[in-house]
Amino acid sequence: MRDHAQGTIGTVTGFDLTVSDTRGIRDFYAAVVGGEARPLGLGDRDDYQMLAADDTPRAGVSPRRGANADRPAHWLSHVTVADLDTSLERVRALGGRVLTEPRGTGPGAYAVIADPAGAVLALRQRAVDG
Secondary structure, three states, rough: OOOOOOOOOOOOOEEEEOOOOOHHHHHHHHHHHOOOEEEEOOOOOOEEEEEEEOOOEEEEEEOHHHHOOOOEEEEEEEEEEEOOOHHHHHHHHHHEEEEEEEOOOOOOOOOEEEOOOOOOEEEOOOOOOO
């Protein structure tokens, strides 16, 4: 999802899908749920942004390469938080793990965590109001 700096704190604001065959899966979801897939233009990567019929970004499709190479195919939900650093401190203090240290800075920066049961979620920094 590339509209990740938006949303109300505590709500799911996007989804990313990591798979080996991004082109095939992008076409699958475009046919099954509708909308359009738009290339993100990230060099030699084959990343796509899935758009709703009104052109609103709704999900991202990323290849299983680099940091994602050893991960199984999966959907990753993104939840908006008020302060990413504070939330990551709480994750650690409450028995969770930070799987991916923050990527990016400011609005839209994110990190991937696992809760104490092992379930995985991405936390996204909310845009500053105003």
